[in-house]
Amino acid sequence: MNVRGPILSVGEARTVSTSYGDRELRELRIRPERGAGDPVDVTLWGDWAETAEHAEPGMELLVTDAEADEYDGETGYATTGDSWVVLEPDFLVDVTGIRSWVQCPRMYYLNKLSGIPLNYPVVKGNIVHEVFGDLLRGMDLEASVSDRVAEAGLELGLLGYEAEEVADEVRRNAAAIEGWLAQGTLTDGDTWRSEFTLISPTFGLKGRADALRRGTPVELKTGKNTNREPRFQDKIQAACYALMLEERGVDPDIGTLLYTKNTALDRNEESGDLAPAKEFPVGNGLLKFVVRTRNELAAMEWRGLNERGERPTVPTGYEADANCSYCFEQDTCMVVSGRLNQESKAGQVGTPVPEAERDYFDRFYTAIEEERRETHAEYRKLWEQTPAERAADDRALIDLEPVSRTEIAENRWELRARRTDDAVSKLREGDVALASDGDPVSGHGELGRIRELGDEVVVETDEPVDLHRLDVYPSEISVDRMLTALHDAVLKGDERRKDVIFGGDDDEVEPPRFRDDHGTYIDNNAAQNEAVNLAVTAEDCALIHGPPGTGKTYTIARTIRALVADGNRVLLSAFTNRAVDNALEALRDQGFTDVLRVGSETGVRDDMQDVRLVQRGDPNRKAAELRNAPVIAATTAACGSRVLRECEFDVAVVDEASQLTEPSTHAAITLADRFVLVGDHEQLPPVVRAENDLQTSLFERLVEAYPDASVMLDRQYRMSQRIQAFASTEFYDGALRPATPEVAGRTLADLGVDPEDLPAELRGGVSVVDPDGDRDGNRNVREAERVAEVVDAYLAAGVDPDDIGVIAPFRAQVAEISRRTAVTVDTVDRFQGSSKAVIVVSFVATGTLAGPIFEDHRRVNVALTRAKNQLTLVGDADALSSDPFYTRMLDWARR
Numbered sequence: 009m010n011v012r013g014p015i016l017s018v019g020e021a022r023t024v025s026t027s028y029g030d031r032e033l034r035e036l037r038i039r040p041e042r043g044a045g046d047p048v049d050v051t052l053w054g055d056w057a058e059t060a061e062h063a064e065p066g067m068e069l070l071v072t073d074a075e076a077d078e079y080d081g082e083t084g085y086a087t088t089g090d091s092w093v094v095l096e097p098d099f100l101v102d103v104t105g106i107r108s109w110v111q112c113p114r115m116y117y118l119n120k121l122s123g124i125p126l127n128y129p130v131v132k133g134n135i136v137h138e139v140f141g142d143l144l145r146g147m148d149l150e151a152s153v154s155d156r157v158a159e160a161g162l163e164l165g166l167l168g169y170e171a172e173e174v175a176d177e178v179r180r181n182a183a184a185i186e187g188w189l190a191q192g193t194l195t196d197g198d199t200w201r202s203e204f205t206l207i208s209p210t211f212g213l214k215g216r217a218d219a220l221r222r223g224t225p226v227e228l229k230t231g232k233n234t235n236r237e238p239r240f241q242d243k244i245q246a247a248c249y250a251l252m253l254e255e256r257g258v259d260p261d262i263g264t265l266l267y268t269k270n271t272a273l274d275r276n277e278e279s280g281d282l283a284p285a286k287e288f289p290v291g292n293g294l295l296k297f298v299v300r301t302r303n304e305l306a307a308m309e310w311r312g313l314n315e316r317g318e319r320p321t322v323p324t325g326y327e328a329d330a331n332c333s334y335c336f337e338q339d340t341c342m343v344v345s346g347r348l349n350q351e352s353k354a355g356q357v358g359t360p361v362p363e364a365e366r367d368y369f370d371r372f373y374t375a376i377e378e379e380r381r382e383t384h385a386e387y388r389k390l391w392e393q394t395p396a397e398r399a400a401d402d403r404a405l406i407d408l409e410p411v412s413r414t415e416i417a418e419n420r421w422e423l424r425a426r427r428t429d430d431a432v433s434k435l436r437e438g439d440v441a442l443a444s445d446g447d448p449v450s451g452h453g454e455l456g457r458i459r460e461l462g463d464e465v466v467v468e469t470d471e472p473v474d475l476h477r478l479d480v481y482p483s484e485i486s487v488d489r490m491l492t493a494l495h496d497a498v499l500k501g502d503e504r505r506k507d508v509i510f511g512g513d514d515d516e517v518e519p520p521r522f523r524d525d526h527g528t529y530i531d532n533n534a535a536q537n538e539a540v541n542l543a544v545t546a547e548d549c550a551l552i553h554g555p556p557g558t559g560k561t562y563t564i565a566r567t568i569r570a571l572v573a574d575g576n577r578v579l580l581s582a583f584t585n586r587a588v589d590n591a592l593e594a595l596r597d598q599g600f601t602d603v604l605r606v607g608s609e610t611g612v613r614d615d616m617q618d619v620r621l622v623q624r625g626d627p628n629r630k631a632a633e634l635r636n637a638p639v640i641a642a643t644t645a646a647c648g649s650r651v652l653r654e655c656e657f658d659v660a661v662v663d664e665a666s667q668l669t670e671p672s673t674h675a676a677i678t679l680a681d682r683f684v685l686v687g688d689h690e691q692l693p694p695v696v697r698a699e700n701d702l703q704t705s706l707f708e709r710l711v712e713a714y715p716d717a718s719v720m721l722d723r724q725y726r727m728s729q730r731i732q733a734f735a736s737t738e739f740y741d742g743a744l745r746p747a748t749p750e751v752a753g754r755t756l757a758d759l760g761v762d763p764e765d766l767p768a769e770l771r772g773g774v775s776v777v778d779p780d781g782d783r784d785g786n787r788n789v790r791e792a793e794r795v796a797e798v799v800d801a802y803l804a805a806g807v808d809p810d811d812i813g814v815i816a817p818f819r820a821q822v823a824e825i826s827r828r829t830a831v832t833v834d835t836v837d838r839f840q841g842s843s844k845a846v847i848v849v850s851f852v853a854t855g856t857l858a859g860p861i862f863e864d865h866r867r868v869n870v871a872l873t874r875a876k877n878q879l880t881l882v883g884d885a886d887a888l889s890s891d892p893f894y895t896r897m898l899d900w901a902r903r
C-alpha cells in the first residue's frame with residue numbers, strides 16, 4: 009500500500025541488528041491520507057534512511073508498497089524491498105536538473121538562473137539531435153544535415169559560423185549515429201520513437217527522452233567519451249527516463265548513451281573505447297539512487313521556500329565532491345557568488361551588489377519559485393482530474409476524432425481532429441497545448457501549437473500523435489524566463505538604471521532624468537505630445553499611462569518614429585502578440601515600414617508575416633537582418649529567448665506593461681539602455697497564479713514612485729461621453745474626456761439604426777436589463793437567454809454582427825451565451841485591447857453578490873470601456889445594489 013502525507017517529525021538515525029545483519033533505519037511521523045489521517049510512524053530502512061536526512065517537518069512524504077506493522081497497539085508502516093520513498097512528490101523536477109545536480113548542486117542552481125545561452129556547442133548539439141530524429145524516421149543523411157543546418161541559420165550566423173563548416177561537423181557526428189544504426193546492433197524488430205515526453209506523478213519527474221528503442225531510453229551526447237562506461241551524469245539522465253518508463257509498466261533493463269564524437273576519431277586508434285554507443289544495465293540500485301538524488305534536490309527547493317532565513321537556501325557546491333577547477337561553470341559560479349554574496353565552494357569574485365538589489369533579487373527569486381509551485385499544481389490536474397473533469401474545468405477538449413496526420417514544412421506535423429461536442433475551453437488559436445492520444449500522462453503526448461479551433465481542431469507538432477485530446481499545458485517556461493530575466497537585471501544591468509529600478513542603497517533616490525529639448529510631434533493632442541517628448545528625452549525611463557482608447561498604440565508608433573529619426577535602435581515589445589502586431593500596424597499607418605518582427609509563424613498576424621524574421625537561411629544574411637534592423641518587434645516572452653538575449657538596443661518601448669510582472673518586464677528592458685513603459689494599471693494586472701510581489705507590475709510601481717516621469721493620456725477616441733463617464737470618475741479622477749465632439753456624441757444612430765426600432769431599455773447609450781434566473785455555479789442560463797435576446801434585438805434593428813460583442817465574467821457563462829448567438833462572446837481578459845460599437849455585459853450574479861463577479865474592479869473597468877456607441881448591462885439589480893461600487897454603476901447606467 010502507499011502511505012502519503014506531511015511529515016510531523018523526523019527521528020534520529022539508528023542501526024539495528026536484524027537477521028540480515030546490521031541495518032540503518034530512521035523513523036518519521038507523518039499524517040497519512042495527505043494530512044487527513046491520524047499521525048503514524050513510518051520506518052525508512054536501509055538506503056532510504058539517507059532520504060530521511062533531507063526530510064523536515066512540513067515536507068510531504070510518499071512511501072509506495074509500504075507494509076503495515078502493529079507495535080504497542082499502534083499501526084505503523086515500513087518500507088519493503090519494493091518501496092520507493094519520495095519527498096515532495098508534487099514538486100516536478102526536470103531530468104536535466106537531476107543531471108546537473110549530480111555533477112554539482114550549484115551547477116543546477118546556476119543553470120536555472122542563467123538559462124541556456126547562445127553558444128556553438130548548444131546550437132550544434134540541437135542540430136545533431138534533430139538529425140538523429142530524422143535518421144530514425146528514415147530520412148537521408150545529407151538531406152537532413154543541410155535542412156537542419158539551414159534551419160539554424162540565424163543562430164549560427166549570430167555566432168559567426170558558416171553553413172558549410174557546421175554541416176561538415178554535423179555530418180561527422182551524424183556519421184557515428186548512422187554507422188551505429190546500420191551496424192546490425194539493430195534488427196528489423198527494433199521499434200523506435202524519437203523525442204518522447206514523459207511525466208511521472210509518482211516520482212515528481214518530467215523530461216523528454218531523445219529516443220526510445222524497444223522501450224529502453226537512448227540518449228544522444230554530442231561529445232566524446234573514450235571510456236568504456238558512459239559518463240555518470242549521462243547514465244543518471246537515461247536512468248531517469250527508465251524510471252519513468254517503469255512507472256508506465258515497461259521494464260527497461262538497459263540504457264544506451266550515444267557519443268557522436270567518438271567516430272569522428274580514427275576508429276583504429278588504440279587508446280580508449282571508440283564505439284559510439286555504450287549500453288549499461290539499469291538496475292534497481294541505480295534507480296533508487298536516482299530517486300534519492302531527486303529527493304535531495306526537491307528538499308533543497310522546499311527549504312528555499314519554507315525556511316525563511318535571511319536569504320533563500322541555495323546550493324553552495326559543498327554538497328557535492330565535484331572538483332571546481334575542472335568545472336566549465338567555475339567563472340560564472342564565482343561571479344554569481346561574488347555579486348550576490350553567496351557562499352560557494354568555488355569562491356567569489358567581484359564586489360557584492362548593493363543591499364537593496366540583493367534584497368530585491370531574493371524577494372523575487374522566492375516569488376518566482378512560489379509561482380513555479382503553482383504551475384506544478386496546474387500540472388497535477390493532468391492526472392488528478394478525470395478527462396471529464398478537465399473538460400468541465402475548461403482545461404481540455406476531449407473525445408476528439410482524429411482525421412489526419414500529415415507531415416508539413418519544416419519537419420513538422422499537422423494533426424487534424426473533429427470535435428464531437430461544442431464544449432468551450434481556455435484553449436485559443438495560437439496557444440501551445442498538449443496534444444495526446446487521450447492520455448497525456450501515461451499515453452503519448454506532444455506539445456504543439458493550435459492553428460485552428462473550429463469544428464475541426466488543427467494542431468502543429470514536432471512528432472505525430474493520434475489526436476484524441478487537447479489539454480491546456482501549464483508550461484514552466486515563463487517561470488524559467490522570469491528567473492533568467494531577474495538574474496540579468498541584477499547581475500548585468502547598468503548601474504544608473506538599477507538605481508532607478510531598485511532604489512539603490514540611499515534613501516534619497518535620484519529620480520529619472522530627462523534632456524531639456526521639447527518638440528512638437530503630435531499637434532492635436534497635448535498629452536500624447538507630452539508623452540512622446542518624455543520618451544524621446546528620457547535618459548533613463550519614461551512612463552506613459554494610457555486609459556482605454558486614448559491612443560496608446562498611436563503614441564507608441566509616433567514615439568518609435570521619433571526615436572529612430574534620432575538614430576536609435578528600438579525594441580518594440582508587449583505582453584501579447586496582438587499588441588505587438590497592433591503597434592506595427594500603427595507604424596505602417598504612419599508610413600514607417602522598416603521593422604523586423606520576431607515570433608513564430610502561428611504567433612504573428614497574417615498581414616505581418618512579410619516582416620517576420622525567418623530563422624532558416626544563410627547564417628550571415630540572417631544575422632545581418634537581425635543586427636541591422638532599426639526596429640525589432642517581439643513579445644516580452646520572446647525577449648527571453650537566447651537569440652534576443654544576444655541583441656542590444658538604445659531604447660525598449662514596452663506596451664501592456666501593466667500586465668507584466670517585474671521580472672517579465674526586465675526581460676525586455678535589460679536589452680536596452682533606456683526604456684519606455686506604456687500601460688494602464690487601472691486595467692488588467694499581471695496574470696500570475698501565486699499571490700505575491702509578481703502581482704504588481706513594474707509599471708505601476710514606477711508610476712507611483714516617479715510621477716514626474718509619467719504622463720497620462722487623457723483624451724479618448726472610443727466611447728461616447730455617456731459611456732465613458734463612469735470609468736472616468738471611478739478610475740481616472742474624472743480626467744478622462746472624449747477626444748473630439750464626434751466621439752463624445754456617438755450613438756446607435758451612427759450605425760444606421762433607428763433607435764425607435766429598439767425596446768426602450770436597449771437604447772440611450774448605456775442601459776440595464778434585469779433578467780430573471782439563478783446563478784448556477786459560474787453560469788446563469790436564464791440570463792444567457794436574455795443576453796441572446798438582447799443581441800437579437802440589436803441585430804434586428806440593423807446592427808452588423810461584427811459590431812457587437814458580449815462580455816461575461818466566467819467561461820461557463822461565455823459558453824452558455826455562445827450556444828445562443830453567433831456574435832463574439834468572450835471573457836474580459838480576451839477583450840482587453842479591443843472594442844466594438846455595441847457591447848453587452850453579462851454579470852451572472854443573482855440574489856447576493858456572493859463571490860467575486862469580475863474578480864476586481866479593474867476587470868469591470870475593462871468590461872465597461874469596450875463599447876463605442878452602446879453599452880448594455882445585463883444583471884440582477886438586487887445583487888448588484890448590495891455593493892456600493894455596483895450601486896454607483898447602476899445609478900450611472902439608469903441615469
Ligand SMILES: Nc1ncnc2c1ncn2[C@@H]1O[C@H](COP(=O)(O)OP(=O)(O)OP(=O)(O)O)[C@@H](O)[C@H]1O
Binds near residue numbers: 556558725840841843
Ligand atoms: N492624436 C490622434 N489623432 C487622431 N486620431 C488618433 C489620435 N490618437 C489616437 N487616434 C485614433 O484613436 C483610435 C484609438 O487609438 P489607439 O488604438 O492608439 O488606442 P489605444 O489606447 O491603443 O487603445 P486600447 O485602449 O485598446 O489599448 C485609433 O483609431 C487611432 O488612430
